[in-house]
Amino acid sequence: xxxxxxIPQYQHVxxxxxxxxxxxxxxxxxxxxxxxxxxxxxxxxxxxxVKSGEVKKQKRLTFQFGEAKKNSSLxxxxxxxxxxxxxxxxxxxxxxxxxxxxxxDGTTLTVKP
Amino acid sequence: xxxxxxxxxxxxxxxxxxxxxxxxVEGTSNPxxxxxxxxxxxxxxxxxYSVGIGQISSEVPQNLxxxxxxxxxxxxxxxxxxxxxxxxxxxxxxxxxxxxEAFFGxxxxxxxx
Numbered sequence: 001x002x003x004x005x006x007i008p009q010y011q012h013v014x015x016x017x018x019x020x021x022x023x024x025x026x027x028x029x030x031x032x033x034x035x036x037x038x039x040x041x042x043x044x045x046x047x048x049x050v051k052s053g054e055v056k057k058q059k060r061l062t063f064q065f066g067e068a069k070k071n072s073s074l075x076x077x078x079x080x081x082x083x084x085x086x087x088x089x090x091x092x093x094x095x096x097x098x099x100x101x102x103x104x105d106g107t108t109l110t111v112k113p
Numbered sequence: 114x115x116x117x118x119x120x121x122x123x124x125x126x127x128x129x130x131x132x133x134x135x136x137x138v139e140g141t142s143n144p145x146x147x148x149x150x151x152x153x154x155x156x157x158x159x160x161x162y163s164v165g166i167g168q169i170s171s172e173v174p175q176n177l178x179x180x181x182x183x184x185x186x187x188x189x190x191x192x193x194x195x196x197x198x199x200x201x202x203x204x205x206x207x208x209x210x211x212x213x214e215a216f217f218g219x220x221x222x223x224x225x226x
Contacts, residue, residue: 006156033214042203043157045214088156090215101215103149105156 002027004091006104014112019076021107023089030094032065032072033101038085046074046087079111115140119204119218126225132177132191134221136204139185144206146187147215148179151201163187164209199225 003026013019023032031050035043047056049065049072056063062075072091076083086108090101119136126132138144145164149157159172161179169179176195180188187204204218 042217042220043215045216048214090157100147100159100162103157103159108154 002091002093002102004089004102004104006089006107008107009105010108010110012110012112013079015081016078019079019083019109021074021087021089021109023072023074023091023104025070025091025093025102027070027093029069029091031092032069033090033092034063034072034074035088035090035103036085037088037106041085043088076109079109081111081113083109084111085109115206115216117204117206117216117218119221121221122219123222124224126194126223128196128225129193132189132194132198132223134189134202134204134223136187136189136218137185138187138206141185141206141208143184143209145209146181147205147207148177148187148189149203149205151203151220153200157203161189194225196225199223 005024007022011019031048033048034046036046037043047063052069053067054065060077064073072089086106088103088106090103092101116139147162148160150160151157161169161171163169163181166181166184177191202221205215207213207215
């Protein structure tokens with residue numbers, strides 16, 4: 001079945017440093033979504049990428065979808081303590097039943113003030 | 114606007130006892146519904162999803178079952194809990210359209226003792 005892998009599993013940074021998490025799928029994806037889960041909370045949708053090579057930005061966050069639509073990345077510039085949490089990617093392959101995505105295991109970000 | 118309700122927030126149950134977690138969605142019709150489990154420090158494992166009343170797809174063999182008695186109601190059950198059933202259970206919904214994000218409930222933290 002489809003596998004979605006995320007690296008690194010954990011990342012500790014000093015406030016102000018940049019952060020990147022990578023997501024790789026074993027199959028070509030129709031779309032990829034990114035979610036953020038604060039400690040003790042539930043995942044909250046951040047963004048969806050659909051097109052090959054697509055790049056989207058949300059303030060200090062930059063999301064990229066690979067040309068082959070099998071990988072994606074999330075980059076945070078100048079991290080802040082409010083960025084703390086676990087970032088998940090969720091990929092949907094073309095032959096997947098509508099509505100079903102495979103989540104990566106997430107990258108947990110801690111930011112030292 | 115759409116809202117999702119999931120209860121209870123926390124639950125401590127003895128081994129061998131039954132389980133019933135309920136999730137309801139408001140403000141939409143014919144949503145896709147999902148049950149996920151998240152082990153401590155891990156990603157989201159899809160347990161069940163449903164595209165309509167009475168339609169349940171199971172993703173992994175386990176001690177749990179799901180039912181959808183009404184369009185916007187999704188129930189996760191077990192006849193006899195195991196220690197390994199402990200975890201953070203999340204209900205989610207998405208539009209029935211193919212390329213839409215999932216909205217998660219607040220989650221239920223289940224501890225089986």
